[in-house]
Amino acid sequence: MISPPYERTLFYREVNHLTMKVTFLGTNGWYDTPAGNTVSVLLETRDYDIVFDAGNGIAKADRYITQEKPVFLFISHMHIDHIAGLHTLCKFRLKQGLAIFTQVGTKAQLGTFVNEPYTVPFAILPFTTSVTELAEGVHHLPFTVECRPLIHPAPCFGYRLEIDGKVIAYCTDTGVCDNAIALARDADLLITECGLKPAESSPEWPHLNPQDAIHIARKARAKRLALMHFGAEVYRTQEDRQAVQERFGPEYPGLIVTRDDMTIDV
Ligand SMILES: [Zn+2]
Numbered sequence: 001m002i003s004p005p006y007e008r009t010l011f012y013r014e015v016n017h018l019t020m021k022v023t024f025l026g027t028n029g030w031y032d033t034p035a036g037n038t039v040s041v042l043l044e045t046r047d048y049d050i051v052f053d054a055g056n057g058i059a060k061a062d063r064y065i066t067q068e069k070p071v072f073l074f075i076s077h078m079h080i081d082h083i084a085g086l087h088t089l090c091k092f093r094l095k096q097g098l099a100i101f102t103q104v105g106t107k108a109q110l111g112t113f114v115n116e117p118y119t120v121p122f123a124i125l126p127f128t129t130s131v132t133e134l135a136e137g138v139h140h141l142p143f144t145v146e147c148r149p150l151i152h153p154a155p156c157f158g159y160r161l162e163i164d165g166k167v168i169a170y171c172t173d174t175g176v177c178d179n180a181i182a183l184a185r186d187a188d189l190l191i192t193e194c195g196l197k198p199a200e201s202s203p204e205w206p207h208l209n210p211q212d213a214i215h216i217a218r219k220a221r222a223k224r225l226a227l228m229h230f231g232a233e234v235y236r237t238q239e240d241r242q243a244v245q246e247r248f249g250p251e252y253p254g255l256i257v258t259r260d261d262m263t264i265d266v
């Protein structure tokens, strides 16, 4: 007979080996182009569907999720390329509702944006919603989330999720900073931005070039690095993005140059 402690060990090991699907719904920074929609990333975990940011890519989430699980949405900041897709929420039928998390001081801004005269207000969407402000630090939501501010002209949060025995870090829009490295420490996957061309810098409006992103991933000892939020002006075609994979993939084998509707297992 299997004793209870052994059963618990088995369960723990099973949780530790769960695979989640990560789908890049939108991979463009700033505006849509034929290369992609603005940013949104979907994690399909055992118990929840989790979305980072609500750029126009979020409208495609119903191609992937059943809408049966609770959905969590983490907003990095209020720039339009991260919230523009919120006006498409009215097409969803999320059976267990939507819990939105955003940094302290931004709940009222979201309430203004998702409201008349711009779109259907939260209060009359065809499913229940909640908006919760998160302070910098660690929260148990029921999975563990760590939030830290990044370097950006608008206040911007990076997130680190620990769920199903995996660590996923989501850090966009930012320059190189210690908080991005801290959030990505030993992550199974770091999702970050590639706003700039190789070796390009923009001190007045910080973003990352491919070398910066690899630097953060290496410092953090992240196992894999997914680049998204490609600058709409800079990476106009998939070939422009692929050139990054070809040039930097050999030096960082965990590199994944994303495109819209790409799904990876983590
Ligand atoms: Zn952005």
Ligand SMILES: [Zn+2]
Pocket (backbone or CB within 6 Å): 077, 079, 152, 154, 173
């Ligand atoms: Zn931004």
